[in-house]
Amino acid sequence: MHVPCRTTLLVLTCLLWSLSFTPRCSSKPDPHQRQALIEMEARRATGGGVVLNEKEKLVDKKLQQMKLQEMEAPDFPPAMHFFKAKPLIDASPVFSFLRKMPKGAALHVHDFAMVGVEWLVKNVTYRENCYVCFNDENSVRFVFSSVQPKALPHCSTWTLLKTLREKLNSTELDNSFIRNLTLVTEDPDSEYPNQDVVWKRFEQAFLVAYGLVTYAPVFKEYLYKGLAQFYEDNIMYVEIRALLPPTYELDGRTNTREWSLNACSEVIKCFKAHHPGFFGARIIFTVHRGLNSTQAVQIIDEAMRLHKKFPEVMAGFDFVGREDKGNPLWYFREALGLPEKRSVDLPYFFHAGETNFLGTAVDQNMMDALLFNSSRIGHGYALAHHPVVKELARKMDVAVEVCPISNQVLKLVSDLRNHPAAGLMAEGFPIVISSDDPALFGASGLSHDFYQAFMGFGGMKSNLSTLKELVFNSLKFSSLSPTEKKNGIANLLVDWDKFISETLL
Ligand SMILES: *[C@@H]1O[C@H](CO)[C@@H](O)[C@H](O)[C@H]1NC(C)=O
Ligand SMILES: *[C@@H]1O[C@H](CO)[C@@H](O)[C@H](O)[C@H]1NC(C)=O
Ligand SMILES: *[C@@H]1O[C@H](CO)[C@@H](O)[C@H](O)[C@H]1NC(C)=O
């Protein structure tokens, strides 16, 4: 039978055809065919279309050697819980390479989970007028106030921290605050036996930080510090999912959401002015998915207004909170359809598919995100189970924001070699790597997550081409305008080439 093999699209069909139907002259499979199939797979993978120059090829060789050595060690960090793997990763040459590598943009991080918590404890809680109370869930709350604050339900009376520190051992107290603010622990498997427990602690940790970071002066410093920590990790641009909560002043007065957005705008400008090479940051306004449909209509209304007023700093809208326990996107359809109905632009960046419960209302979120024209999908962990959604996402050029460490700590997957994004990378599905809540996991800006993706998802297959595509994806799939994107990518290329040259020294 004659099979025409004119176009490259047909090559695979032809190869498979000939594999099964060519009369066998010898019993062994044809090694040329085998090689052709291997190359075909490699071309499809993330990085498969990236052509490396001579310098990059040399760097790739070095990188592969480093990796080989690390893969031979008895403990493979991506297979371990991050809290146990972190010291190994920190000592790894591949990690130090990734730290120095320009990583472009962080597209999925949350406002109050960016700054290492030591700063909150060692710097912020040491300021004047900081009160603490101890609640009946083994947690604490903080507030700044010029007068004795009114007691919270289920919490002890507020105590001035300064007074408390005179009575108790400050080091021990501070360490307990640090434990309250992160999920980090020596024995994660027994401390967090299931998703309910770990999510509960996660939400508690957010509430502990909340009283500190919503104090107006701290709110601004926190954002500045957050940008600084990402900048130090060689990230040039950040898109922050932000609750934009009302901040408060020492006398209890509160500021509006607009104040918060204005503050973000000022801080970003100021940070850029002091850090040449930093490209900027934008805000994705988020609300908790626990709100009801009436409240959602009001919020979307406000989001449209804010987006119109702050088009430069505000990129769009998203929901946060545990997907499995919150309302699905479809529940909010009336609210989410408003911008289209009024012909107003409000880009969406939905978290969707951060679940491993199949067939639930929440499991539909990825499809609904696309139906509402979401610009990207946060997590998309469940994507492999939805072939039609996957095809649609590819057609619409919607990238998935993959956050490996977050998915592991929040118990969707334990061994990162089994993360579904490994499959997405193998087929070159558009993804970006991000870190979700690095401060809560004890991770850096993006480098730890890049390590997990490079070593865990890619294994021996991933290489400098893979990294280069992931890095440039981050700007390609950002919310920047076409012109800004072009400039950003040009700047990134300069940084990239400089990094390659320096690595060869
Ligand atoms: C690097 O990985 C890509 C994607 O799998 C592949 O196409 C390419 O051939 C690899 N490069 C080298 C030098 O192995
Ligand atoms: C606290 O942090 C701020 C902002 O980063 C910094 O300016 C200040 O020096 C710090 N204070 C102390 C005591 O570390
Ligand atoms: C406070 O606690 C730490 C750690 O338990 C201990 O090393 C230190 O000596 C204590 N300091 C005082 C003043 O008791």
Ligand SMILES: *[C@@H]1O[C@H](CO)[C@@H](O)[C@H](O)[C@H]1NC(C)=O
């Ligand atoms: C939070 O801090 C309080 C007060 O020091 C402490 O009793 C409690 O054990 C801490 N909670 C956690 C989860 O570490």
Ligand SMILES: *[C@@H]1O[C@H](CO)[C@@H](O)[C@H](O)[C@H]1NC(C)=O
């Ligand atoms: C939503 O919540 C608000 C405030 O709690 C309430 O007034 C309203 O009736 C609720 N709407 C629906 C549809 O449940």
Ligand SMILES: *[C@@H]1O[C@H](CO)[C@@H](O)[C@H](O)[C@H]1NC(C)=O
């Ligand atoms: C999504 O975009 C398509 C194409 O631009 C448009 O026809 C459709 O109405 C949009 N849907 C929503 C819900 O905005």
Ligand SMILES: [Zn+2]
């Ligand atoms: Zn998130």
